[in-house]
Amino acid sequence: MRIYYKECFIEDIYHFDALDVLEGLKIGDTVCLFYADEDPCYKDSFCKDPRCKDPRYKERIMVKTSGNEEKILGALSIEDSKSMLPFLKNKWKKLFSGQVCFADKTKKGENNRIEIVIYINENK
Secondary structure (H helix, E strand, C coil): CEEEEEEEECECHHHCCHHHHHHHCCCCCEEEEEECCECCCCCCCCCCCHHHHCHHHCCCEEEEECCCCCCEEEECCHHHHHCCHHHHHCCCCCCEEEEEEEEECCCCHHHCEEEEEEEEECCC
16 A cells, blocks of 8 residues: 655656657656665665766656666655655655656656656565
C-alpha cells in the first residue's frame, strides 16, 4: 500500500533527457527519485552522470525514468526536495516512489511541463 505524499513539477528538464523521452511518457509511468550522491535505481547506488555533480543539484532530488533505458528527466525544486532529502540521505531509498501524473506535450522545447505524484511506500 502507498500513501499519497505530494505532487511536484520536474524542473530543469531542458538540462537533462526529458525532451528526448517526453513523447513516450505516459500518465502512470514509474519514475525513480534520487539525489546526486545516491541513486536507488542502480545496484551500485551512485549516479555516474556528470550532470548530477553540478552544484545546483547538490540539495535537490533528481528524477529519472525507470526500466531498461533510464533517462534523467530533471530535478525537483529545492522546496519540494527539502522534506524528502533527509530520508534519502539516511539510506531510506525505498520510502518514496513516483509516477508521472501530467506531461504536457503540446508546447515546444523548455516550455513543456512534467508533473509527478510522490507516494510514501509501505514498510515491508
